[in-house]
Amino acid sequence: MVVAIVQLAGSSGANAQQTGVRSLDAFAYLLLLAGPxxxxxxxxxxxxxxxxxxxxAVSYVLRDYGYGPIFLSLIIAFLTAAVxxxxxxxxxxxxxxxxxxxxxxxxLLGRDVDAWQVFGLLAWLGVLVGIAEGIRQRRTVVLAxxxxxxxxxxxxxxxxxxxxxxxxxxxxxxxxxxLAHSLSLINVQSSVALELFDRKPQQxxxxxxxxxxxxxxxxxxxxxxxxxxxxxxxVAPEYxxxxxxxxxxxxxxxxxAPTLDDLDTLLQRxxxxxxxxxxxxxGTPKKLPSVIDVAAARIIQESLTNVVRHAPGSTAMxxxxxxxxxxxxxxxxxxxxxxxVRSGIGGNGIIGMRERAHxxxxxxxxxxRPSGGFRVAARLxxxxxxxxxxxxxxxxxxxxx
Numbered sequence: 525m526v527v528a529i530v531q532l533a534g535s536s537g538a539n540a541q542q543t544g545v546r547s548l549d550a551f552a553y554l555l556l557l558a559g560p561x562x563x564x565x566x567x568x569x570x571x572x573x574x575x576x577x578x579x580x581a582v583s584y585v586l587r588d589y590g591y592g593p594i595f596l597s598l599i600i601a602f603l604t605a606a607v608x609x610x611x612x613x614x615x616x617x618x619x620x621x622x623x624x625x626x627x628x629x630x631x632l633l634g635r636d637v638d639a640w641q642v643f644g645l646l647a648w649l650g651v652l653v654g655i656a657e658g659i660r661q662r663r664t665v666v667l668a669x670x671x672x673x674x675x676x677x678x679x680x681x682x683x684x685x686x687x688x689x690x691x692x693x694x695x696x697x698x699x700x701x702x703l704a705h706s707l708s709l710i711n712v713q714s715s716v717a718l719e720l721f722d723r724k725p726q727q728x729x730x731x732x733x734x735x736x737x738x739x740x741x742x743x744x745x746x747x748x749x750x751x752x753x754x755x756x757x758x759v760a761p762e763y764x765x766x767x768x769x770x771x772x773x774x775x776x777x778x779x780x781a782p783t784l785d786d787l788d789t790l791l792q793r794x795x796x797x798x799x800x801x802x803x804x805x806x807g808t809p810k811k812l813p814s815v816i817d818v819a820a821a822r823i824i825q826e827s828l829t830n831v832v833r834h835a836p837g838s839t840a841m842x843x844x845x846x847x848x849x850x851x852x853x854x855x856x857x858x859x860x861x862x863x864x865v866r867s868g869i870g871g872n873g874i875i876g877m878r879e880r881a882h883x884x885x886x887x888x889x890x891x892x893r894p895s896g897g898f899r900v901a902a903r904l905x906x907x908x909x910x911x912x913x914x915x916x917x918x919x920x921x922x923x924x925x
Contacts, residue, residue, distance in 0.1 A: 530596055824842060
């Protein structure tokens with residue numbers, strides 16, 4: 525609307541001030557309105573609007589209505605098309621407009637053309653193209669920054685989602701470690717107590733005592749785990765740290781996680797269920813990093829829990845092999861002699877053990893033995909992969925120093 529008013533009023537005044545030009549008529553006013561009307565569609569169709577504004581201006585000049593503000597709509601249409609459209613289809617129209625409205629077509633038609641029009645308008649058009657290019661480049665920079673900001677936001681959201689997922693997995697793994705073994709022992713011992721309650725009351729009483737002790741320990745573990753979750757402390761970190769640059773908040777106080785040093789205690793609880801368990805150590809036992817030590821004990825604990833649940837009447841053999849680079853864990857059980865009680869709910873024990881081993885740079889396999897029974901075999905590094913990288917870096921730094 526403003527452009528239309530400026531063009532109509534300004535062109536009327538300019539036409540009256542110029543000599544030797546045709547007076548404005550209905551067609552002239554139609555040409556003066558064509559450009560402003562087309563500008564209403566410049567965001568949707570920038571290049572067609574530029575063509576309409578150019579044709580209206582060329583027709584106005586060639587009809588000898590003189591020069592005036594009719595170029596205002598053409599300038600706006602050109603800047604819009606140059607910024608939002610294609611350079612190859614927009615910039616050549618500047619040349620077309622100069623040749624048809626400034627020089628040489630007006631001179632060939634016998635119009636008066638002076639040096640100011642030829643060179644002054646040429647320089648002005650160069651400035652206009654430079655302004656359009658500057659706006660275009662600035663818009664490109666702004667869009668690039670916006671895209672980088674959006675990409676950074678998406679990455680941050682993805683990292684937050686991964687962190688939340690890892691925390692959920694850690695909590696689920698910890699709950700499984702705390703409850704699965706204890707509940708399996710309680711289930712087996714309760715079955716024993718029911719079976720022997722009338723015939724062998726002393727053995728039934730021993731089973732009930734085991735249930736009491738196991739359930740008390742499980743409740744203590746659950747309470748300490750819930751306290752850690754409520755306090756916002758990290759839940760039993762199982763992944764090696766690759767850098768000590770960032771301080772990690774200390775976890776909430778809780779009962780210590782089992783290690784290979786507690787293997788005898790762990791086996792006593794399992795043997796109390798009636799499962800015979802033997803151990804065999806190959807190589808020289810050595811102190812392992814806590815994260816490796818806990819993972820090894822958890823794998824043994826979960827493997828024995830699976831034997832108690834799924835292979836009643838069998839025997840188990842735990843083999844620990846120590847090498848300079850790894851510690852190998854093998855848990856074998858013979859063929860069960862009794863039918864297992866099916867709970868109807870599948871567990872995630874093997875999946876959790878495999879995830880635990882892979883997180884430390886190790887490996888774990890589980891499957892039936894050719895001679896019957898089942899085998900769980902895990903190989904864990906003697907030290908976390910991150911610690912090895914740091915150690916190598918420290919050695920290289922010391923060599924360079």
